Amino acid sequence: MIWNRKKPYLAEIISSKLLSGKYSNKEIMHYEISLGDSGIYYEPGDSLAVIPTNDHNLVLAIIDRLDVNPSIIPDGQNSSLFELLISHYEILTPTNRLIYFINENIKHNDLNKVVKSDDKNLLNQFKYGKDVLDFINLDKNLMIDLNIFLTLLKQLQHRAYSITSSYNAYPKKVxxxxxxxxxxxxxxxxxxxxxxxxxxxxxxxxxxKVFLIPNRTFKLPKNQKKDLIMIGPGTGLAPFISFLQERKFLRSSGKNWLFFGAQTRINDFIYENEILNFKKNNVLQKLDLAFSRDQSKKIYVQDRMYESRAEIFQWIEDGAILYVCGDALKMAKDVDSILRKIIEEQLNCNETKSLAYIKNLKKEKRYLLDVY
Ligand SMILES: Cc1cc2nc3c(=O)[nH]c(=O)nc-3n(C[C@H](O)[C@H](O)[C@H](O)COP(=O)(O)OP(=O)(O)OC[C@H]3O[C@@H](n4cnc5c(N)ncnc54)[C@H](O)[C@@H]3O)c2cc1C
Ligand SMILES: NC(=O)c1ccc[n+]([C@@H]2O[C@H](COP(=O)([O-])OP(=O)(O)OC[C@H]3O[C@@H](n4cnc5c(N)ncnc54)[C@H](OP(=O)(O)O)[C@@H]3O)[C@@H](O)[C@H]2O)c1
Incomplete structure (x- = not known):
């Protein structure tokens, strides 16, 4: 059976637990989900798509602001407005369509200026942290026709989550x-x-509602002798737990090196016991941790990479595969810069050569990214 967005599998939550500590700035959760009789089989590196429903209170607040009856069936629809806003439309993040419509229909100096400037960065800054309701409320006198309002929303999207388990270690579960x-x-x-x-x-x-999003590139090598260098701060750790469970299951002889970073060791060292056990049992040969806020000067995964620059370079020269997962905006770029710096220093070469070296790693599928 093939499950997809249009035909998702109804998977049962087996358990959930908070991973982050009481004083963490984050709320990081671990979910165990049953794949039951779905026939879904996944490989390390794949993601699970989850189709959510919207927050009831937000739906009611929007309906209240539009001053309409929640049970009304909008033109051309088969469900009530309440139902549509719960499970059909994206009602948190505003579309640019909605923003432009509002801009044309209200006098709001800041918004009017931002839209007129046609500057994407300014618009993103203005949008940051504001939702659909905030935009409608930029002018309390604005009344939007319900049917027009719905055309200004987009369909509720699924969200992808990197799978944290190996199917072999946890059959029929994710x-x-x-x-x-x-x-x-x-x-x-x-x-x-x-x-x-x-x-x-x-x-x-x-x-x-879930379905599988296979990842054709961010994969473990077929050759069990290959060494891996995994760089995954924050939730970027997720696929590497799956990688390590699988490498343990397959008794792969290649070495594994993990770089993990988080704010504080006491609150944010998620999967600490499992990771330390991998290390103890020699599934993980090298572990480098970067707890950014445990000292006055921030330490990030790329600082740990630089500290071990000669060894990292040797692993790469010996054929290791480099994986990076997590934040695309800053972390992945900074990791890339440090990698370039390491190559330049170790080869005593210029930027053109280090860029060519990295390009070749990518060509050989030995520098793989899963960033979001
Ligand atoms: C391939 C892939 C794998 C992923 N794997 C994981 C994973 O393993 N774990 C994981 O947690 N996520 C993962 N993600 C991200 C995940 O898909 C969602 O994007 C994430 O959970 C947020 O979705 P949401 O619906 O909760 O928030 P949304 O409703 O989508 O809202 C997110 C938006 O809210 C705004 N926002 C968020 N925080 C703030 C803030 N503090 N202040 C102001 N505005 C804010 C931002 O505009 C942000 O874009 C992955 C994404 C991809 C593409
Ligand atoms: N697309 C999405 O909706 C989505 C989903 C999840 C996360 N994210 C974003 O991804 C980012 C990471 O989130 P996360 O929860 O996975 O990780 P996180 O817990 O915020 O960060 C993990 C560690 O990385 C550090 N860090 C910060 N900037 C870094 C950089 N440039 N290079 C290397 N390490 C860096 C953090 O340090 P400090 O905090 O001390 O600086 C922390 O120690 C956040 O910005 C978050 O908003 C986006």
Whole structure:
């Protein structure tokens, strides 16, 4: 059976638990989900797509602001407005369509200026942290026709989560590591749609809509003798737990080196016992940890890489595969810069040569990224 967005599998939540500590700035959750009789088989590196539903309170607040009846069936639809806003439309992150519509229909100096400037960065800055309701409320007198409003929303999207388990170690189950996105702005509480759907609504026994997103490139090598260097701060750790479980199961002879980073050791060292056991049992030959806020000067994974520059370079020269997972905006770029610096120093070469070296690593599929 093939499950996809249009035909998702209804998977049961087996358990959920908070991984981050009491005083963490993060809320990182571990979910165990049953794949039951779905026939879904995954490989390390694959992601699971989760189709969430929206927050009831936000739906009611939008309906209230539009001043319409929740049970009304909008033109051309088969469900009530309430149902549509719960499970059909993306109602947290505004579309540019909605923003431009509002801009044309209200007088709001800041918004009008930003849209007129046609500067994407300025618009992103203005948008940051604001949701659909905030935009409608930029002018309390603005009234939007319900049918027009719906055309300004996009379809509710699924969210991808890197699978944290190996199928061989946990047959018919999938583990996820999810950072719950919650933030406050001007006294309002905001909740990322899917991460809070999982955290707040998915207790043991809940069935959720999922499908598999295979990853054709971010994969373990077929050759069990290959060495791996895995760089995954924060939730970027998720696929590497799967990699290590699989390497243990297959008794792969290649060496494994993990770089993990988080804010504090006491609160944010997720999967600490499992990782230390991998190290103790020699599944993991090298472990480098970067707890950024455990000392006055921040230490990141790329600083640990630089400290071990000669050895990292030797591993790469000996054929190791380099994997990077997690934040695309900053971390992955900084890791790339340090890698270039290491190559330049070790080969005593210029930037053109180090770039060519990295290009070749990518060509040989030995520098793989899964960043978001
Ligand atoms: C291939 C892939 C793998 C992934 N794997 C993982 C994983 O293993 N674990 C994981 O946790 N995530 C992972 N993600 C990210 C995940 O898919 C979601 O994007 C994430 O959970 C947020 O979704 P959400 O629905 O909770 O938030 P959304 O409703 O999508 O809202 C997110 C938006 O909220 C805004 N926002 C968030 N925080 C703040 C803040 N503090 N202040 C202001 N605005 C804010 C930002 O605009 C952000 O873009 C992965 C993504 C991809 C593409
Ligand atoms: N697409 C999404 O919706 C989505 C989902 C999840 C996460 N994210 C984003 O991804 C980023 C990482 O989130 P996360 O929760 O996985 O990790 P995280 O817990 O925020 O960060 C993990 C570690 O990486 C450090 N770090 C910060 N900047 C870094 C850099 N440039 N290079 C290397 N390490 C760096 C952090 O240090 P300090 O914090 O002390 O600086 C921390 O020690 C966040 O910005 C988050 O907003 C986005």
């Amino acid at each position: 583990h996820l590591t999810v950072s719950t996105q919650r933030w406050k702005n001007n006294l309002r509480d905001y909740h990322g749609v899917c991460s809070t759907f999982l955290a707040d609504k998915c207790i043991k026994g809940t069935k959720i």
